Amino acid sequence: xxxxxxxKALTKxxxxxxxxxxxxxxxRRGEIFGFLGPNGSGKTTTIRMLCGVIAPTxxxxxxxxxxxxxxxxxxxxxxxxxxxxxxxxxxxxxDENLRFYxxxxxxxxxxxxxxxxxxxxxxxxxxxxxxxxxxxxxxxKQRLALGCATIHEPELIFLDEPTxxxxxxxxxxxxxxxxxxxxxxxxxxxxxxxxxxxxxCSRLAFIYNGRLxxxxxxxxIRALMTETVLxxxxxxxxxxxxxxxxxxEIREAYMSGAVLHxxxxxxxxxxxxxxLAAAGVTVRGIEVVDPTIEDVFVHLVTQQRAAGETLxxxxxxxxxxxxxxxxxxxxx
Amino acid sequence: xTDALDMAIDAxxxxxxxxxxxxxxxxxxxxxxxxEIFGLVGPDGAGKSTLIRMLSTVxxxxxxxxxxxxxxxxxxxxxxxxxxxxxxxxxxxxxDLTVTENxxxxxxxxxxxxxxxxxxxxxxxxxxxxxxxxxxxxxxxxGGMKQKLALAVTLIHEPDLLFLDEPTxxxxxxxRREFWRIIAGLHRRGITVFVATPYMDEAERCxxxxxxxxGRILFxxxxxxxxxxxxxxxxxxxxxxxxxxxxxLGPYPxxxxxxxxxxxxxxxxxxxxxxxxEIQALLSSAGVVTQxxxxxxxxxxxxxxxxxxxxxxxxxxxx
Numbered sequence: 001x002x003x004x005x006x007x008k009a010l011t012k013x014x015x016x017x018x019x020x021x022x023x024x025x026x027x028r029r030g031e032i033f034g035f036l037g038p039n040g041s042g043k044t045t046t047i048r049m050l051c052g053v054i055a056p057t058x059x060x061x062x063x064x065x066x067x068x069x070x071x072x073x074x075x076x077x078x079x080x081x082x083x084x085x086x087x088x089x090x091x092x093x094x095d096e097n098l099r100f101y102x103x104x105x106x107x108x109x110x111x112x113x114x115x116x117x118x119x120x121x122x123x124x125x126x127x128x129x130x131x132x133x134x135x136x137x138x139x140x141k142q143r144l145a146l147g148c149a150t151i152h153e154p155e156l157i158f159l160d161e162p163t164x165x166x167x168x169x170x171x172x173x174x175x176x177x178x179x180x181x182x183x184x185x186x187x188x189x190x191x192x193x194x195x196x197x198x199x200x201c202s203r204l205a206f207i208y209n210g211r212l213x214x215x216x217x218x219x220x221i222r223a224l225m226t227e228t229v230l231x232x233x234x235x236x237x238x239x240x241x242x243x244x245x246x247x248x249e250i251r252e253a254y255m256s257g258a259v260l261h262x263x264x265x266x267x268x269x270x271x272x273x274x275x276l277a278a279a280g281v282t283v284r285g286i287e288v289v290d291p292t293i294e295d296v297f298v299h300l301v302t303q304q305r306a307a308g309e310t311l312x313x314x315x316x317x318x319x320x321x322x323x324x325x326x327x328x329x330x331x332x
Numbered sequence: 333x334t335d336a337l338d339m340a341i342d343a344x345x346x347x348x349x350x351x352x353x354x355x356x357x358x359x360x361x362x363x364x365x366x367x368e369i370f371g372l373v374g375p376d377g378a379g380k381s382t383l384i385r386m387l388s389t390v391x392x393x394x395x396x397x398x399x400x401x402x403x404x405x406x407x408x409x410x411x412x413x414x415x416x417x418x419x420x421x422x423x424x425x426x427x428d429l430t431v432t433e434n435x436x437x438x439x440x441x442x443x444x445x446x447x448x449x450x451x452x453x454x455x456x457x458x459x460x461x462x463x464x465x466x467x468x469x470x471x472x473x474x475g476g477m478k479q480k481l482a483l484a485v486t487l488i489h490e491p492d493l494l495f496l497d498e499p500t501x502x503x504x505x506x507x508r509r510e511f512w513r514i515i516a517g518l519h520r521r522g523i524t525v526f527v528a529t530p531y532m533d534e535a536e537r538c539x540x541x542x543x544x545x546x547g548r549i550l551f552x553x554x555x556x557x558x559x560x561x562x563x564x565x566x567x568x569x570x571x572x573x574x575x576x577x578x579x580x581l582g583p584y585p586x587x588x589x590x591x592x593x594x595x596x597x598x599x600x601x602x603x604x605x606x607x608x609x610e611i612q613a614l615l616s617s618a619g620v621v622t623q624x625x626x627x628x629x630x631x632x633x634x635x636x637x638x639x640x641x642x643x644x645x646x647x648x649x650x651x
Contacts, residue, residue, distance in 0.1 A: 038504040039475030084502060138376035165421070165501035167375045167530050168633060169640045172591055179575065193504050199594025218595060237537075238516045254509050257631055258536035258555060293594070294505055301506045 003062070004029045004156050004187040005050060010059035012045050012210075019045040021210035022059065027203075029155075032178065032188045034201030038301055042210040043191045047158050050189075051081055064156055077105070080154035082145050084161035090134040094125055097133055097148055105152035112151075119147035122177060139170035146177060156187040163194060175200055195294035206297070208304040218293060225291040225299055227251060230269055232260040233285035234276065243279035244272070252302050259285075261295055340366045340493050340524040341387060345396030347547075348382050356382040358547035359396070364526060364540070366401075366492070369519050371538030371555075372528040373632075375640055379547040380528040381421070381497055387526070388418040388495045400493060417491035421498050423482040427471035431462055431481055434470055435488060442489035456484040460514060476507025483514065494518065496527040500534065512537055532632040541632070545643040559630045562600060562638050564588050566630045567608060569597040569615070570623040577620050581611075589637045600630075600638055 005027035012020040020042040027033045037043050048054045050063055052072025061068040063075045088097050098119060102112040120126045123143035133141065142162065149157060159178075163171045175197065182188055190201065198204055199218050206214040206221070214224060234240045237255055244253035244262060250272070251265030262272055269288065276283050291299075341364035348357040357379045364370045372380050385391035387398055389409040397404050403411040425434050435453040444452065457463045460480040465473065470481060479499060486494065500508045512534065515525055519539075527538070535541050535555065542552040551558060564586075571577050574592045581587045581597070586605030591598050599611070606614070608625040615622055 038506060039502075161502060165498055165530055167373075167640075168532060168636050170376055172637075175592070193502065193508075195505060196594040200592075238520065241513075255512065255533075255537060257533040297505050298509070301504075 002029050003027065004031070004064060005033075005189065006060075006062040008060040010046070010049065010061055011057050012042075012049060012054070013057045018210050020049070020056070023207070023210075023212050025205060025212065025215070027187065027189060029187050030182065030185050031203060032182050032190065032201045034198045034204040035189060035191045035207065036198055036204055036297065037191075037207035037213075041207045043207060044160055045210075046207070047081075047160055047189070047191070050075075051079060051158060052076055077152070078155050080149040080152070080157040082149040082157065082159050082162050084164040088133050088141060088145055088148065091132065093130050093132055094120075094136070094144060095129040097144060098151060101148040101151045107152060115151050115153070119144075119151065122180075123147050138166055139173065142166060142170070142174055143177065146174070150181070150186075154186070156189065157181065159188060159190045161191055161193065163192065163197065171197070195292065195297060198293045198297075204293075206300055208301065209308065213300055213304055214296075221293060221296055222291050225263075225296050228264045228269065229289055229291045229295055230260075230262040230264060230272060231256070231285075231287055231289045232262055232272070232276070232283060233258075234260060235282040235284065239279060240276055240281045243275055243281065247275060252298055254298055256292075256294065261289075261298075263295070263299060338366050339399070339401070340364045340368070341370075341398060341400055341526065343387065343396070343398040346383065346386055346393050346398055347395035348379075348386060348391065349394040355547050357386065357393075360547075360549050361396075362542060362549055362552055364524065366524050367519070367522050368540050369515065369525045369527065369538045371535045371541040372526070372544060373530075373532070373535050373541060373636060374544035375643075378544040380544055383544070384418075384495050384497050384526070384528060385420075388416055389413055390418065414489070415491055416493045416495060417486035417489070418495045419482055419486045419497065419499055421501065423485075425470040425478060425481060425485065428469055430467050430469055431457065431473070432466045434481060434485060438485045439488045444489055452488065452490075453484075456487055459517065460484045461510065474507075476503050476510065479503055479507070479511060480514065483511070487518075491523070493524040493526065496525065498528050498530060500529070500531065508534075532636055535632045535636075543636075543639050543643075545640070546647065550643060551639065555632060558639075559632065559635050562588075562630050562635055564600045564602045564605065566628050566634050567599045567601055567611065567625055568628050569599060569611070569625050570595070571597065571615070571620055573620045576618075577615055577622070580615060580618050580620065589634065589641055591634075591637050593633070598628075598634060598637075600634060 003026055007023050007025040009022045009024060010020055011022050035043055049056050050061055050068055052068050052075050055069055064078050066074040068075050098116050125140060125144060163174055178188055192198060203217050204221050205212060214221060237260060240260055241253055244250050249265050249267040251263040253260060253262045264272055273283060273286060344361050346357055346360045347355060350356050360383060374380055386393045389405050389412050397406045400412045401415050405412050432453060436449050439449040457466055460483060462480055465477060473481060500511050518525060529535060538555060541555055541558055542549045569577055574597050577597045578590050578592055581590045581599055586602040588600040588602055612622050612625045
């Protein structure tokens with residue numbers, strides 16, 4: 001299948017800092033491609049290069065068959081872009097925002113009328129055309145921003161944390177719209193910190209410190225985790241975490257909602273139970289679970305950090321919360 | 333019963349009006365005990381930020397009042413301010429100041445005695461895992477580290493109650509966990525935390541959760557108590573055809589909520605609804621192949637979906 005995006009050793013340096021480091025990537029047309037990574041790992045910089053906003057230091061970026069470096073104008077006409085800071089004019093009405101973006105992309109009156117009607121219906125904004133954008137709820141603003149980003153019917157849309165800070169129900173609705181776009185053949189390139197959204201993607205890339213650390217379908221990404229993951233329900237999570245962190249055989253231990261997820265590493269489920277009992281923690285339930293995308297994310301970050309530390313031989317960046325002197329702790 | 337001394341927040345009929353008619357917060361009364369991690373969840377536009385801003389004396393209530401450790405936000409805002417820290421969605425740090433300089437600047441702003449500034453800053457940096465970045469300019473910190481610095485700044489005058497308005501929005505999963513370890517540390521020290529969040533896994537970590545919608549607090553309970561309000565079982569349907577499965581299941585009266593979550597469809601089935609096998613058969617007769625239909629523990633994510641849907645239906649009935 002034809003590529004929507006093809007990157008060869010794409011690199012961006014800011015002074016001595018390498019934000020994006022020799023990234024190779026191939027995004028096929030019609031994919032929902034998830035681009036994951038910790039804050040500051042180079043996701044937004046990559047997107048800005050692909051949109052032709054900033055020039056790479058070296059490497060190649062081909063977007064919809066155009067060289068994004070030599071011919072950014074040709075790329076820009078055929079792509080859409082939506083960021084976490086929706087680029088809407090708050091003091092304009094819904095209609096005026098749509099009209100503004102139609103002007104940016106030189107839509108004919110006829111074309112605009114058709115797109116406007118479609119977008120208002122899609123965004124559930126029929127009847128609110130005259131409302132000030134500032135007065136819309138976050139969910140509506142988000143859908144209007146998507147409408148503005150797609151007014152010229154782009155073949156490829158970059159979405160940079162489009163659902164950041166949006167409530168769970170509105171997030172679902174938004175993803176329904178993304179599915180509809182994907183069904184109509186549009187390629188979507190999405191960054192997100194919500195791992196349930198990552199699981200919606202057809203393929204995922206994971207970037208850390210500017211380098212591509214993993215790439216594959218959600219199933220392939222989950223298969224990267226070969227160690228046993230336990231879900232443990234305990235009475236005192238903080239005490240459990242402190243106990244587990246002292247054992248070097250255990251790879252990772254962290255909260256997943258109300259329960260703990262433990263990557264047992266070289267240890268075993270039985271010794272985890274023993275360890276917790278010895279620490280005075282009551283285990284209410286324990287089971288082996290299939291790793292989630294979130295589990296793999298934590299695993300990759302931990303692994304990459306450890307590798308980075310070995311290389312640089314510096315002190316760990318991981319936050320070590322000391323057990324503070326407890327005064328009148330509300331914990332029973 | 334908690335007596336007044338153990339009460340961190342006691343809100344009585346709080347309301348806020350924007351303009352002449354829109355009630356952003358509508359007659360809200362509730363209490364937060366000292367030492368709780370109190371989570372505020374609800375749809376966008378529910379009034380969460382407005383409520384926090386009234387409680388932290390940033391915004392004057394149109395009606396009602398709230399006592400913070402016994403001091404009224406209306407009549408004793410200065411006394412309230414001394415006891416609280418407030419981290420808004422758009423916290424401001426000085427990008428060209430270092431981590432330490434940001435801390436000492438806010439320390440002097442909050443009237444921290446001069447000779448206390450250095451040891452207190454050092455303790456907070458250690459606590460927030462920022463010690464080795466002490467001399468880095470704030471603009472060169474990653475998003476997660478900026479968030480931790482903003483929290484450290486909020487703690488510089490040693491408040492007893494912390495208001496956090498969506499503190500981890502846009503923060504990656506690992507940094508988010510680290511942030512919550514710090515919150516857990518504060519909780520162990522007896523500090524009260526009041527946090528609004530769009531992340532349901534964070535709501536799970538609170539001692540109490542309030543669900544807000546349309547300017548009102550509709551439910552206030554422990555996470556376990558809130559989850560127990562879901563009158564059904566939660567099932568996960570594993571299928572490649574998620575949207576078709578959702579469309580098929582949605583109309584059944586026993587399907588209390590159907591959502592697509594990642595690679596599965598999550599379905600809340602009323603207690604008198606069909607079994608897993610019956611649901612599997614129903615889907616398969618409509619041509620939807622399922623790899624599994626399995627019961628899972630009801631979590632806050634499912635609870636939110638259910639409560640938000642209930643609230644929406646109630647509103648429709650009312651109007």
